[in-house]
Amino acid sequence: DVKVTQSSRYLVKRTGEKVFLECVQDMDHENMFWYRQDPGLGLRLIYFSYDVKMKEKGDIPEGYSVSREKKERFSLILESASTNQTSMYLCASSTRTNEKLFFGSGTQLSVL
Amino acid sequence: AQSVTQLDSQVPVFEEAPVELRCNYSSSVSVYLFWYVQYPNQGLQLLLKYLSGSTLVESINGFEAEFNKSQTSFHLRKPSVHISDTAEYFCAVRVNWDSSASKIIFGSGTRLSIRP
Structure with missing residues (x-):
């Protein structure tokens, strides 16, 4: 089975801190995604990547950046965390055709 | 811009009753459509998908x-729901x-709660 691993299940950070969320997949998938999940808003796409070193903005990229230096790893960076970035962050991966997304278990980030 | 609209944020139904969760999309080109499900305290997983061919x-x-x-x-x-169907359901496109890349956009989700 495909495994998508997110480095932390829970994180608590302070306003202004730089935050790194890591995601690793083990199935050689081309595509990787970062979403945030908020009650009543569903999943909103932050960034995605369809190849190493390639990245594209999703619907809500402001305040975030990403890095994909290796095919299996996709990192989400909050340059200066703010309270409105408190959320559940979900990483996903898929093959190039995107016929099925595989999700990690999520990171619940609280920014105080 | 392409989007997905789930018209109902919550749907309460009695066990063994039928249920319909609504999803509308906007797209001017051919689409792949999905339903993902998130059971309580679990990750999202694919429930079903339409890629081409039979519309059902x-x-x-x-x-x-x-x-x-x-x-x-x-x-x-679903013609008859069970307690185990309690979950949040997300429509996606x-x-x-x-020419070589695509992304998946999700709706806001519908929380299905089953009453005994």
Whole structure:
């Protein structure tokens, strides 16, 4: 089975801190995604990547950046965390055709 | 811009009753459509998908969805629900980015609660 691993299940950070969320997949998938999940808003796409070193903005990229230096790893960076970035962050991966997304278990980030 | 609209944020139903979760999409090109499910305290997983061919697609646990191009809908139905179907359901659409890449856009989700 495909495994998508997110480095932390829970994180608590302070306003202004730089935050790194890591995601690793083990199935050689081309595509990787970062979403945030908020009650009543569903999943909103932050960034995605369809190849190493390639990245594209999703619907809500402001305040975030990403890095994909290796095919299996996709990192989400909050340059200066703010309270409105408190959320559940979900990483996903898929093959190039995107016929099925595989999700990690999520990171619940609280920014105080 | 392509988007997905789930018209109901919450749907309460009695056990063994039928249910329909509504989903409409906007897209000017051919679409791939999906329903994902998130059971309590679990990660998201694919429930069913429409890629091409028959417009009626089914899942292994009795759900079905019908792609209706004229109404731009992909509603999810089950004739008789069980307590174990309690979950949040997300409709999603694949959006082509360029000739070689695409992204998946999700709706806001519908929370299905089953009453005994």
